[in-house]
Amino acid sequence: MSMLEVDSLKRSFGGLVAVRDVSFAVNDGDFLGLIGPNGAGKTTLFNVISGVLRPSAGTVRFMDRDISGQPANQTVRQGLSRTFQAATIYPEATVIENVARGTLGSSLTGLWGGFLSNKWRVAAEEKALHVLDLLGLARRVGLKARELSYGEQRRLGVAIALASEPRLLMLDEPVAGLNPEEAAELASVLRRVKAERGVTMVMVEHHMRTVMGLCNRVVVLDHGTLIAQGTPAEVVSNPVVIEAYLGKEAVHA
Amino acid sequence: MKSPAIKPLHYAGVLVAVALAALLPWFAPNQFYIHLATVGCINLMLVLGLAIIARAGQLSMGHGGFALVGGYVSALLSMKGWPPLLTLFIAGLAAAVIAAALGWIILRLRGVYFVLVAFAFSQIAVLLALDMSSITGGANGLVGVPPISIFGYVLRAKPQFYPFALGCALTTLALTWLLYRSPLGTMMAATAENQRLTESSGIDTHRVQVIAFTIGSGIAGFAGALSTHYLRFISPDSYTFWESVSYLTMLVVGGRDGVLGPVVGVLVLTPLPELLRSTEGLQHIIYGTVLVLCLMFVPNGLASIVQMWRARQRVTTTSATLVAGEVP
Numbered sequence: 350m351s352m353l354e355v356d357s358l359k360r361s362f363g364g365l366v367a368v369r370d371v372s373f374a375v376n377d378g379d380f381l382g383l384i385g386p387n388g389a390g391k392t393t394l395f396n397v398i399s400g401v402l403r404p405s406a407g408t409v410r411f412m413d414r415d416i417s418g419q420p421a422n423q424t425v426r427q428g429l430s431r432t433f434q435a436a437t438i439y440p441e442a443t444v445i446e447n448v449a450r451g452t453l454g455s456s457l458t459g460l461w462g463g464f465l466s467n468k469w470r471v472a473a474e475e476k477a478l479h480v481l482d483l484l485g486l487a488r489r490v491g492l493k494a495r496e497l498s499y500g501e502q503r504r505l506g507v508a509i510a511l512a513s514e515p516r517l518l519m520l521d522e523p524v525a526g527l528n529p530e531e532a533a534e535l536a537s538v539l540r541r542v543k544a545e546r547g548v549t550m551v552m553v554e555h556h557m558r559t560v561m562g563l564c565n566r567v568v569v570l571d572h573g574t575l576i577a578q579g580t581p582a583e584v585v586s587n588p589v590v591i592e593a594y595l596g597k598e599a600v601h602a
Numbered sequence: 603m604k605s606p607a608i609k610p611l612h613y614a615g616v617l618v619a620v621a622l623a624a625l626l627p628w629f630a631p632n633q634f635y636i637h638l639a640t641v642g643c644i645n646l647m648l649v650l651g652l653a654i655i656a657r658a659g660q661l662s663m664g665h666g667g668f669a670l671v672g673g674y675v676s677a678l679l680s681m682k683g684w685p686p687l688l689t690l691f692i693a694g695l696a697a698a699v700i701a702a703a704l705g706w707i708i709l710r711l712r713g714v715y716f717v718l719v720a721f722a723f724s725q726i727a728v729l730l731a732l733d734m735s736s737i738t739g740g741a742n743g744l745v746g747v748p749p750i751s752i753f754g755y756v757l758r759a760k761p762q763f764y765p766f767a768l769g770c771a772l773t774t775l776a777l778t779w780l781l782y783r784s785p786l787g788t789m790m791a792a793t794a795e796n797q798r799l800t801e802s803s804g805i806d807t808h809r810v811q812v813i814a815f816t817i818g819s820g821i822a823g824f825a826g827a828l829s830t831h832y833l834r835f836i837s838p839d840s841y842t843f844w845e846s847v848s849y850l851t852m853l854v855v856g857g858r859d860g861v862l863g864p865v866v867g868v869l870v871l872t873p874l875p876e877l878l879r880s881t882e883g884l885q886h887i888i889y890g891t892v893l894v895l896c897l898m899f900v901p902n903g904l905a906s907i908v909q910m911w912r913a914r915q916r917v918t919t920t921s922a923t924l925v926a927g928e929v930p
Contacts, residue, residue: 399802425804433802439795450792453785454804463785470783513804 352377352517352549353398353429358407360390360397367393369573370407375517380543381551382564382581386594390573391553392434395521399431400424412516425454430515432506434522440495444486447494447505448477451512477512483545484508484538500531504538511542518542520552524559532556536563557585569593623768627761636760642872643764643771644829649852649864650778651821656858657787658814659794663717665822665849666841667724668697672823673830673840674731674738677747680831686750690827697823698816705815710808724846731838743837750831763832770828774821779861781817790814855896857903866904 351374360368368390375381383391396402398409400421409417416424421431439447452473463469481487484504489497494505503523510518523539524532536559542548554560560567560581567584569577571593577584584590623639630636648669655662672693679689708719731738738744750757750766757763781787792800793807801807830836848871856867874892878885900906 401798401802420806421801422804422806425802430804431802433798437796437799437802439792439799441795442791450788450800451803453789453792456785461786464780467783469785509799509803 351375352379352412353551354408354410355394355398356408356410358394358397358409359405360393360402361405367573368397368570371570371573371575372407373568373575373578375549375551377549378547379549379551379566380564382560382567383551383553383570384555384557384560384567384584385570388572389570389593391570392521393573394570395431395519395553399429399519422454425513425515428514428516429519430510430513430517431519432510432521432523434525438494438502438505438509440493442494443490444481444492444494444497444505445474445477445490448480448508448512449473451480451509452476455513477508480508480511483511483542485534500527500534503527503531504535507535507538507542511546511548515548517549517551520550520554522553522555524554524556532559539563561585620772623772624765627764633760636764638873638876640760640764640767640832641829642868643767644825644832645849645852645872646771646864646868647774647825647828648822648849649856649868650774650861651818651825652849652853653818653858653861653864654778654781654790654821655815655818656853657782657794658790658811659797660811660815661717661850662720662815662818663843663846663850664720664722664724664727665819666843666845667720667727668701668819668822669826669829669845670724670727670731670836670838670841671700672697672826673836674744675823676827677744677830677836678737680748681744681746686748686831687752690750690824690831693827694820694824697826698820701819702812702816705812705819721843721846724841724843728838728842739837741838743835743840745835747830747834747836749834757831767828767832770824775861775865782861786810786813851893853903855893855903857905857909859902859909860905862908863903863905870904 353375355374356372358368358371359366371390371394383394385391393402397404400416400419400423403418407417408415411424411427411429414427416427416429439450442450449470456469456473478487478490481490484507486497486501486504486508489501494502497505503526507518507520507523510520520539524535527535539550540563543550552560552564564581567578567581568575569584569587569590576593577587577590579587626639627636630639648665651668652662652665655665675696676686676689676693679692680686684692704719704723708716732741735741750763752766755762757766782791789800789805789807789810792803792805793810797807800810826841830840833840852867852871853864854867855871856865856869857863874889875885878888881888896904902909
């Protein structure tokens, strides 16, 4: 069953078309890599799917429901969560508070509950502890988020996204800016999350080793157009993809 | 990680402070001190309202405008014979309704635009009060607003009004504290700290900000009405732009985090102009100097001194437990 279906999606900014007629599907249990040279429209595509931007044309279907143009706060409640490129955390809040805030959108108290009882906080922190444990941050719960190392902050970003208990997690360049050890650690954490939580994942990433190591399928964008898709091995040997990355000469060389 | 040793001390401190405030009429040397304390209670409510809006990441420069609306609504209704105890709440509700409608439109504007529109609202409120003289009495204002009476007990003199004002202020304080601890308050803090991330956590941040603006402005309306029934008078000059600025100053000097900041800000800045009155022409200069010094040396407000001390406690206990966990 395909969990996410993107159908002839288009997004333009004035005269500039950033994403042009892109169609692909993400199946339940996939770890899909979304790659392409700089400026290929990967992040724009991400933003359109997760509801940060509205599509200019085309549809996004998630779990058989049309979510195109829905604001981000609603797509999250339906089970589609995302992280951002930079470390997006609440720097002044404690680590546990960061993740507890991530649970609020899906918690049952809603906007007006929880005024007189502390139960919601106990439940939120318990849920948060589980996620932090999964991401190897359980020993950091009492620190402020800004006191963490950059690698830990990136993992905290993933933890916040996971706290809303998504079915589909979209990661925007999760290992960008990390050193090789931190990147490898994050990759193993993601593998563990996938195994234990059964979360389907989509990842925008430049770091090819991470993509090859984690993804079972890869979609390649260039100039806003989908130029190839398949297994990682198929994609890296595809001449169209090599041309997009390295130029025409490289293919003929 | 809460250090258990601090908690009882904390509650005792709150109890002592409340008891001191309640006993003020008995040891105040003269009525002026009671007047000052009453003004402080009303200021505290206004600053708490502003703090709630700031908690969700917005700055309202139109806070005085909502107090003005509340004051006029309550004055006009009570002069028609409605019981002031009821019109106080109607005033708060009226301000809240206007804020909700306005907020829905203008909170889509970010940052400086929101500040400008809120400022414009307070100016329009003042101009309307001046121009609709057949209803509002124009520049003369409304004189002879009825005093508040509770089951026939009329709060006319200062020592009688003060306990009521204190009760209102403490109730607002307690409700604000509860709000900050609730999921809604947590969403507000999250929105202020990182709106994009909060939105991506499934929270409608626009709605959270409108709610904060509505609650905060509603409190301003109630406080404006309370002040009107205390002074028995309201005019367009009662809440001008400069009142909005002074509430903001109290909030910034006291501190924006938590409920302690507004209390400290009001306690320091309400009596300060009176204390400086004896210095004749120098009072504005000294007032300004105090503000600048506060912003330079305690940019997060005077209450942050307490929070810094508490944070140090927290770090020491955290590292202590971590070390204890590591050493077998």
